[in-house]
Amino acid sequence: MTTEPTTGPAAQDARLPAGVPLIISLLVGSAFVMILNETIMSVALPALIADLGVTAATAQWLTSGFMLTMAVVIPVTGYLLQRFPPRRVYLASMALFSAGTLLCALAPVFPVLLAGRVVQATGTAVMIPLLMTTILRLVPASRRGQTMGTISIVIAVAPAVGPTISGVILSALGWRWMFWLVLPIALLALAAGATWLKVAAETSRVPLDVASVLISAVAFSGLVFGLSSIGESAAGSAAGGGEAHGGVPPWLPMVVGVVALAVFVHRQIRLQRTTGAPLLDLRPFAIRRYTLALILVATGFMALFGAIILLPLYIQEVVGDSAFVAGLVVLPGGLVMGLMGPVVGRAYDRFGVRRLVIPGSLLLAVAMWGFTTLGAATPLWHVVALHVCLSAALALMFTPLMTDSLGALPGELYSHGSAILTTLQQVAGAAGTALFITVMTLASAGAGVTEGGLRAAFLTAAVISLAVVGVAFLTGRRTEPAPG
Numbered sequence: 001m002t003t004e005p006t007t008g009p010a011a012q013d014a015r016l017p018a019g020v021p022l023i024i025s026l027l028v029g030s031a032f033v034m035i036l037n038e039t040i041m042s043v044a045l046p047a048l049i050a051d052l053g054v055t056a057a058t059a060q061w062l063t064s065g066f067m068l069t070m071a072v073v074i075p076v077t078g079y080l081l082q083r084f085p086p087r088r089v090y091l092a093s094m095a096l097f098s099a100g101t102l103l104c105a106l107a108p109v110f111p112v113l114l115a116g117r118v119v120q121a122t123g124t125a126v127m128i129p130l131l132m133t134t135i136l137r138l139v140p141a142s143r144r145g146q147t148m149g150t151i152s153i154v155i156a157v158a159p160a161v162g163p164t165i166s167g168v169i170l171s172a173l174g175w176r177w178m179f180w181l182v183l184p185i186a187l188l189a190l191a192a193g194a195t196w197l198k199v200a201a202e203t204s205r206v207p208l209d210v211a212s213v214l215i216s217a218v219a220f221s222g223l224v225f226g227l228s229s230i231g232e233s234a235a236g237s238a239a240g241g242g243e244a245h246g247g248v249p250p251w252l253p254m255v256v257g258v259v260a261l262a263v264f265v266h267r268q269i270r271l272q273r274t275t276g277a278p279l280l281d282l283r284p285f286a287i288r289r290y291t292l293a294l295i296l297v298a299t300g301f302m303a304l305f306g307a308i309i310l311l312p313l314y315i316q317e318v319v320g321d322s323a324f325v326a327g328l329v330v331l332p333g334g335l336v337m338g339l340m341g342p343v344v345g346r347a348y349d350r351f352g353v354r355r356l357v358i359p360g361s362l363l364l365a366v367a368m369w370g371f372t373t374l375g376a377a378t379p380l381w382h383v384v385a386l387h388v389c390l391s392a393a394l395a396l397m398f399t400p401l402m403t404d405s406l407g408a409l410p411g412e413l414y415s416h417g418s419a420i421l422t423t424l425q426q427v428a429g430a431a432g433t434a435l436f437i438t439v440m441t442l443a444s445a446g447a448g449v450t451e452g453g454l455r456a457a458f459l460t461a462a463v464i465s466l467a468v469v470g471v472a473f474l475t476g477r478r479t480e481p482a483p484g
Contacts, residue, residue: 149345222257360396
């Protein structure tokens with residue numbers, strides 16, 4: 001049966017068990033620092049290009065490679081969280097992240113720096129599913145919305161403020177300090193987890209289907225690689241350059257990824273029927289609440305990453321301000337999203353998903369259509385206001401949708417449901433970036449970043465936002481039994 005938000009005295013009297021707030025705070029803080037690193041390198045690319053003697057296309061792999069690694073590793077987390085206790089998974093995750101951070105800080109050449117980013121991403125990929133699964137296991141149903149609101153700070157705010165933080169660090173220190181400042185925090189979190197993280201959870205010796213691991217790696221890496229290279233390829237063609245990534249056309253890895261994904265899905269369904277132990281259990285897709293929420297979260301992440309990539313381009317190339325100013329413009333929106341997370345979570349506990357997601361989707365459409373009016377003469381306060389509007393809309397959507405989708409699942413599907421959700425966020429982020437950059441480049445007709453090209457990209461996002469409104473009205477209609 002599904003878990004619904006509760007109201008009244010029962011909800012008010014629900015208390016978190018002793019020690020749970022400390023565990024959740026530790027996981028949220030760790031995940032925030034780790035997810036922050038996904039976008040923290042974007043502003044540092046010019047400094048890295050000059051310091052390490054690489055091209056812009058090569059340097060971009062520090063962000064693309066991070067996202068690519070996460071997309072490959074996340075599908076395996078469902079198995080890991082079933083097979084090993086949460087404490088062991090957390091310590092392995094933080095140890096990998098800390099080792100990768102140290103490697104990046106000491107990197108003498110670009111390949112070592114890239115290797116450090118891959119190790120960082122391997123640890124990061126496990127943390128969000130671990131955080132979601134732990135909250136579902138420890139927090140009473142009547143408090144899940146409020147607690148899951150803290151996850152929105154991690155998942156949505158950290159990538160949004162990453163460029164701002166890196167801009168501040170780079171204005172006073174070198175790029176290596178982005179890792180030296182993070183390392184002691186990571187080591188402190190590792191020590192705290194070893195001391196205080198004690199979560200009781202049943203584990204089972206489920207077999208690991210190695211073939212599924214390999215197929216999923218091909219599928220998700222192909223999709224993210226292809227999507228992330230589309231914008232770069234379009235930009236290269238517009239500038240008279242060659243195809244992205246060593247002459248590999250973007251459609252080739254995407255086709256390989258789609259075919260491998262179809263094979264992966266078929267194999268998981270067959271393993272579920274024959275052995276009952278697929279690498280990634282796909283039964284959550286049979287639950288209407290989960291699937292609808294998944295669609296809305298994915299489109300929301302397309303909008304978020306689209307804003308992250310388009311607004312700095314607009315501010316620097318059209319308005320003519322610095323990267324530091326671009327980082328400051330998106331900072332208020334990130335702070336608003338973080339502050340709204342717990343508030344929206346409490347509102348979900350009281351009102352449910354529908355009364356929050358529908359207004360959020362309408363506000364998202366207003367913000368996106370507002371972005372289509374930006375021009376070279378638009379005052380920065382207007383841009384900040386629109387971005388705050390967008391951030392508030394996503395805050396109204398993300399917390400209720402994530403809580404409602406995972407709350408619809410039976411306990412044995414928590415880890416797989418969170419793994420699917422987190423994987424889709426990576427693919428959606430890459431898809432949004434690819435789509436909007438490609439539209440902008442084609443509309444600019446080879447003239448670089450232009451006001452018309454950016455307006456076309458924002459118009460595309462605005463049209464998508466209308467579809468989001470339509471899907472939002474389907475949420476919260478009825479409940480259904482979860483599959484056994």
